[in-house]
Amino acid sequence: MVLIDELILQGVQMTGVLLLPPLLLGVTRKIKARLLRRRGASVFQPYRDLLRLLHKRPVMAENASWLFRAAPYLIFAFTWSAAVLVPTFATGLVLGRSADLVAIIALLAAARFVLALAGMDVGTSFGGIGSSREMMIAALAEPAMMMVVFTLALIAGSTQLFAIAAYMASSAVGLRVSLGLSFLALMIVALAENGRIPVDNPATHLELTMVHEAMVLEYSGRYLALIELASAMKLLLYVSLIGCIFLPWTLVPAAGGWGACILSFLFYIGKLTAAGAVLALFETSIAKMRVFRVPDFLNVALMMGLLATLLLFVSKGF
Amino acid sequence: MSIAALLCCVALFIALSLLSAAVNRLFNATIIIYCACFAIALVMLWGGVVHLLTHASDMTIVLPIGLPWTGAHFKLDALAAFFLVVVNLGAATASFYALGYGRHEEAPHRVLPFYPAFLAAMNLVVLANDAFTFLFSWELMSLASWALVMAHHREKENARAGYIYIVMASFGTLMLLLAFALLSGPGGHYVFSGMQGHVLTPLRAAVVLFLVLLGAGSKAGIYPLHVWLPLAHPAAPSHVSGLMSGVMTKVAVYGFIRIVFGLLGGTGEDGGMAVLALGGITAVMGVLYALLQHDLKKLLAYHTVENIGIIFIGLGLALVFQADGHAAFAALAFTAALFHVFNHSLFKSLLFFGAGAVQTATRTRDMERLGGLIHRMPQTAFVFLVGCAAISALPPFNGFASEWLTFQAIIQGPVLTHWGLKTLVPVAGAMLALAAALAAACFVKVYGIVFLGRPRTEPAKSAVETDRFSLATMSFLALLCLLAGIFPGVFTSGLTPAVHEMTGAQMPQHAIWLSLVPVSAVRSSYNGLFIFIFIVLAAGVAAFVARRFGGGAPRQAPAWDCGFPLDDPATQYTAGSFAQPIRRVFGGHLFRASARVEMPPPGSLAPARLIRELHDLAWEEIYKRIAARVLCIAERLNRFQVLSLRHYLSIVFFCLILLLMVLTLWF
Structure with a gap:
């Protein structure tokens, strides 16, 4: 019976990370609009957008190759498999054990690799500019992220997320300088990886400032729907990641009973809403950076991550 | 046998x-x-x-x-x-x-x-x-x-x-x-x-390590x-x-x-640190050089430098763990290094063979003259993509599995007691992560410029698919890359005797579910097969849903490009422009890269020029100086070629006296 329960929970989690991302996006946009004194679209608008895109007949550039067609499916598959590995409301699920945090980052890197290639496939200058900048940002964000992983692995003695979450929920953690540093580093990396302000503006179509939008410029219809869903899923993934590492108390173990699971799921929805609110507040209060200021911004994350790791290497107490 | x-x-x-x-x-x-x-x-x-x-x-x-x-x-x-x-x-x-x-x-x-x-x-x-x-x-x-x-x-x-x-x-x-x-x-x-x-003696051991680093290191790169x-x-x-x-x-x-490992029986911590630091520097510098290259085969050769760096990070970690008495961790680091040796030999051969196929088809290695080959050489393009993903350390391929093991070895670093190592090991980890991320950027550039986009020259436009033998070899290597990535546990358990011989320990064996387990399953594990199956299923489900509920077959149309599609293939991004942001971020100090615009004076009809400079500091600061010094000494010794017989005889005589004196003083 325990196994069946676990499988059901796993199924709920898999569909959850598939269905909730547009809601997170909708909430963020709604709050952002309210902060700007606009009414804003409904929080369910992203679902409608995705459905509309899905039903439309896609237009394909004339010299697009098979890679261009296959890329959206691959991007979606890589992102979904990464998102499934992150505990959302329950920990210790079956799939969560098969790979660790390093593998999650690598799966996201694989999705980005394919997306950047797709951007270059048609042979337009905008695709190239997007791919080139995306890879530059990734080249700086990834080492910072790895430093965060190192810090967590040193504190919790593991790179498996369920073990990290269990350790962070226990009383053994305490307040640590290195945790604070890695939290800030993780926030910066999350902003950069998801193409949010101040690194990239998800709402703009001003050619010379965009990164993500430039890469997907040639996509339409169901292909675009898949890519948009994948990028929303990536945002959800980072929110879940931050939630599971730094606010792990509401997570339940897989054998925790149904009541606890439902409660934990509601808490998770609460976390998502809060994250959307914080993100909206942050984005409305800051301006986008010039592209070549972004490396400095990300280097701050790298340095904080490195400092956090060094502190731990020097002494277990920090 | x-x-x-x-x-x-x-x-x-x-x-x-x-x-x-x-x-x-x-x-x-x-x-x-x-x-x-x-x-x-x-x-x-x-x-x-x-x-x-x-x-x-x-x-x-x-x-x-x-x-x-x-x-x-x-x-x-x-x-x-x-x-x-x-x-x-x-x-x-x-x-x-x-x-x-x-x-x-x-x-x-x-x-x-x-x-x-x-x-x-x-x-x-x-x-x-x-x-x-x-x-x-x-x-x-x-x-x-x-x-x-x-x-x-x-x-x-x-x-x-x-x-x-x-x-x-x-x-x-x-x-x-x-x-x-x-x-x-x-x-x-x-x-x-x-x-x-x-x-x-410690001094002699250090000299031997130094000499071997020079000797074997110069061959390895x-x-x-x-x-x-x-x-x-x-x-x-x-x-x-x-x-x-x-x-x-x-x-x-x-x-x-x-x-x-075999003859010297390991080094002290200091020796291991030197190997580790050299590995980290080699990995990052190799990939940065590669990013700035536009010659396909040269770029691949620089990536070999990067991967040798990754292997030496593993070997350096094995040396320091061994010196500190952590045989199990030494075995982990050593396994990671050997596994990467195997993996790199697979995907580097694959990529060079692909480059050979491209060169045969187009008669050029200059990436700026290629483009759009995915349409002309679809099979080569497919297997080359596998090689690119493998060398960029992307799951589910083999490059990721061995780099993941190296990361796991780095995470075991806090058990080390040496103070220098406490700072060096995390820095080596950051360098490894940086090298992996830059390698991905570099191979987006390679694949995007050579195989994707529109052909930039006539030979690229009229290329034909390569022969069957080449395709069979490359497909076989691509398959091995995938297999070693999906079943890394099988391959690492094959390495066990070699690891045991050199470090006296081995990684834990986990036959169940074919997981890769560096130390113990609670701390970390990676199951390539699960990941692969999930990716395939997810892509399949997405394809099914999109086809079933999507709006019909795609319609062909000219590229959108924000409303201004330009016909000239020269308007595409080039290899140089792709690498420009990274060149700007990293090149300033490491390569003294500079780019300035030379404007003609007012009234002049001359065009404005963009002047780019890039310096290979290793070549200019070390080799050119040594070469200059050698020439200078040769110039001075030249004088001895035009002496008279009398002088030569006296030189021989004085040499003899000198040697005899040395002998008397020695014994």
Whole structure:
């Protein structure tokens, strides 16, 4: 019976990370609009957008190759498999054990690799500019992220997320300088990886400032729907990641009973809403950076991550 | 298979080499020679695999050749068996690939005689069990590969590459000779087992490590000894480039492991730190150089430098863990290094073969002149994509599995007690992460510029798909890359005997679910098979849903490009423009990169010019200075050439006196 329960929970989690991302996006946009004194679209608008895109007949550039067609499916598959590995409301699920945090980052890197290639496939200058900048940002964000992983692995003695979450929920953690540093580093990396302000503006179509939008410029219809869903899923993934590492108390173990699971799921929805609110507040209060200021911004994350790791290497107490 | 049989195979290689010197102008010589090489390499590969998997005991043999009073000693142990597998897998695939590729060779008589000799030499290095045989084979390997680099010697660039290569190779052999001299101890042992016996003083051990780093490191391509590598590897025909980059650098790694782990018995913490730091620097510098390259094969050669760096990070970690008494962690780091040796030999051969196919189809290696090849060469494009993903350390391919293991070894760092290491290990981790991320950027550039987009020149537009032999070889390698990524546990458990021999411990074995488990399952594990299955299922579900509920088949239309599509392919992003952000972020200090616009004065009709500068600091600050100093000394010594007989006699006389004085003072 325990196994069946676990499988059901796993199924709920898999569909959850598939269905909730547009809601997170909708909430963020709604709050952002309210902060700007606009009414804003409904929080369910992203679902409608995705459905509309899905039903439309896609237009394909004339010299697009098979890679261009296959890329959206691959991007979606890589992102979904990464998102499934992150505990959302329950920990210790079956799939969560098969790979660790390093593998999650690598799966996201694989999705980005394919997306950047797709951007270059048609042979337009905008695709190239997007791919080139995306890879530059990734080249700086990834080492910072790895430093965060190192810090967590040193504190919790593991790179498996369920073990990290269990350790962070226990009383053994305490307040640590290195945790604070890695939290800030993780926030910066999350902003950069998801193409949010101040690194990239998800709402703009001003050619010379965009990164993500430039890469997907040639996509339409169901292909675009898949890519948009994948990028929303990536945002959800980072929110879940931050939630599971730094606010792990509401997570339940897989054998925790149904009541606890439902409660934990509601808490998770609460976390998502809060994250959307914080993100909206942050984005409305800051301006986008010039592209070549972004490396400095990300280097701050790298340095904080490195400092956090060094502190731990020097002494277990920090 | 006994060692005598393996040596017979090597003898066959040499016989083949002599034979091909005689018959190489015959009509079918190319096919016969490569077929024979393929068969012999397969036999040796089988021997290596069987020895490794059956955990067979060591085999030794002494042949009455070589130095008259010692003979030539050979030994097959687990480490040698593993490297036999790497060498002969590379040799077999390269020979099979050459069955197709070699037909385009304009001067086969310059390639055929040296190719089997090169294969024989690499196998001999791995089997050698005394210093003389080792150095002899090492030098044979250098000379044979030098001859292959010089195959197209009329091109000026190749002649320069060959010159630099031969200088660096001789330098490396000299350093190894000195290292062996120190290792041989007071007894003057030639045989490796005799060298293992005695303990060196710390100073001598440090000097030996330094000499081996110079000797084996210059062959492997450690920064800043890598300068010959991006020149020589592209100059050779592509199957030889693949062998030199994918396999010969691994033989150099074998030399390092054999001497430092086997004969020296490990180094202290300081020595391990030096290896670790060098590995980190090599990894990052290699990939940065690669990003700034526009020559496809040169770029791949620089990536070899990067991967050698990753391997040396693993070896350095193994050394420091060993010095600190953590045998299990040393085994983890060593496994990671060996696994990466194997993986790199797979995908680097694949990528070089792909580059060879592109070069044959378009007659150029300059990426700025290619583009859109995915339409003209779809199968090559597909397997090349697998190679790109594997070398960029992306799951579910093999490059990720071995780099993941290296990361896990780094995470075990806090058990180390040395203060320097406490700072160095996390920095090495950051460098490894940076190298992996930059490698992904670099291969987006390679693939995006060469295979995607629109063709930039006429040859790229009219390229045709490569031959069946090349495609079969590349597909086989791509399949191996995937298999080693999905079942990493199977491959690492095959390495166990070699790891155990060198570190005295091994990684935990987890047959269940084929997971890769560095220390214990609670701390971290990676299951490539699960990930792969999930990715395939997810992509399948997405494809099904999108097709089922999506709005019909796609419609063809001109590219959108924000409403301003331009017909000229020159408006695409180029390799240079793709790398520009990274060049700007990293190039400022490391390459003194600068770009300025020179505006004409007002009223002048001259165009404005963008002037870019890039400096290879390793070349300019080290090699050019040494070359200048050598020339300067030669200039001064020139004076001794024009003296009279009287002067020469007096010089001889004074030398004699000096020597006698030294002798009297010495004893």
